[in-house]
Amino acid sequence: MSLSFAKRLDNVETSAIRELFKLLGKPGIISFAGGFPDSAMFDVAGIRQAVDTALSDEPGGALQYGATEGYQPLREQLAGFMQSKGVQGLAGDGLMVTTGSQQALDLLGKTLLEPGSTAIVEGPTFLATIQCFRLYGADLVSAPIDDAGVQVDRLEQLIVQHRPRLVYLIPTFGNPSGAMLSLERRKRVLELAVKHQTLIVEDDPYGDLYFDAPPPPSLLALSHQVPGSRDWLVHCGSLSKVLSPGLRIGWMVAPPALLAKAVMCKQFSDAHTSTFAQATAARYLAAGLMPATLATVRATYGRRALAMGQALRQELGAAVEFVQPQGGLFVWARLTGAGGKLRDAGELAQRAIEQGVAFVPGAPFYCADPDRSTFRLSFATAGEDLIREGVARLGRSLA
Structure with missing residues (x-):
């Protein structure tokens, strides 16, 4: 039997990360590949208490069908959560609850993108965003980033050149880059949105996972400082990285028509x-x-990030360069080729599996012109001793 599939599927392929997971069944493998939180960090007792309270207070509301926009008590709690982080003028009715922030991205694709439309994304960016937007036929344009996030001058040039339907950014501890958009650049992005009447999508699943000083306010929190910018801004949030991905709770703040x-x-x-x-x-x-809960995960991930950075410097030395993360879940690194060693992270990934350690090569995170010397390591799910052992195995893979 031969099935005919939608032509939109020609634009996407299976996630390289999901394919990599098939290799992780090997006994004794240490994985830095996943982009998920440590299940040991879940507040099981607190979630159980919340379940019991929900079933005691309003069992019908918890177990019955509900409004598409979301369960109103949660919308109000999420609005308050955002207000505590500096967002002004947000009420529960100003956001919708989504099935994880991933659904918010899919809804943006459905409502805004079509074959022939253009979206600008960071290079590199979240792999699932590339796949999602391509599924709806969009042409993707890569905006370069550095340690301070997207390069705003170049972003403006690309906006003028391509007139995109949207610009997708992860300003705080980006996946995979770990980059944090500076306060100055955040304000300039909002100014660009107004100047060019271009929709900016702020994806913020990692903003609460800072290790020392808090990051700059979100674009949403800063929007009151740039008149008119709220009309051109979408904010996507998630509880997956800070509470539980299994709950599948995300939310989206957007202009009313959208x-x-x-x-x-x-x-x-x-x-x-x-x-x-x-x-x-x-x-x-x-x-x-x-x-x-946030205090616990920040402290734990902060120690693990420090351990990974120290191990990389000790075991790989000049053969790798990276910026020590100040939050989030990832180290984004680049092979330098120093000492005649490998520069291709894809080849290193194959060698590393043989040594019993896994990571994700960086190429799939680019929508165009991938830097094949880059790779992503997650420190979230391994303890400090395991991190040191895994990076030592990585060093042996590079030798």
Whole structure:
């Protein structure tokens, strides 16, 4: 039997990261490949308490169908959570709950992108965003970044040249780059949005995972300083990296007309995000449990990031360059070829599997002109001793 598939599938391929996971069943492998939080960090007792409270207080609301826009108590809690981080003028009705922030990206693709339209993304950027936007036929343009995030002068040139439907950015501890957009550049991005009437999408799943000093305010929090910028700004948030990815709770703040279209498309997709998960998250936030959880994960990931940085310098030396992360889940590194050693991260990944350690080569994170010397390491799910052993194996792979 021969099936005919939609032509849009010709634009995408299976995730390189998901394919890599098939190799991780080898006994004793140390994985730096995943982009997920450590399950040992989940506040099981607090989530159980939130479940019990939700079922006691409002079992019908937790177990019945719900509004596509989201469970109202959760929308209000999320608005308060954003207000605590400097966002002004946001009420519960100003956001919609999504099934993870990944669904927010899919809804943006459905509502804004079509064959022949253009989207600008960072180079490198979140692999699933590249796949999602390509699924809807968009032509993707890569905006260069450095340690301070997207290069705004170059971004403006690309906006003028391509007139994109949207610009997608991860300003805080980006995946995979770990870069943090500077305060000055954040304000300039908002000014560009108004000047060129271009929609900016701020994806912010990692902003709460800082290790020492907090990052600059989000674009959404800064928008009140740039008149008119709120009309050209979408903010996507998530509880996956800070509470539990299994709850699949994300949210999107967007201009009212776009939010209405996104709600309509979500009706067609899944009717609504799990009311049980939403009620659980709402009770968790209402109980004031999040600050303690954040303090724990920040301290743990901070120690692991430091251990990975120290191990890379010790084991790989001049053969690798990277910026020590100040938050998030990743180290983004580049092979220098010093001492005649490898410059191709794809080849290093194959050697590393043989040594019992896995990571993700950087090439799939670029929508164009990939830097094949780059690679991503996640320090989130391995303890400090395991990190040191894994990086030592990586060093042997490079020898």
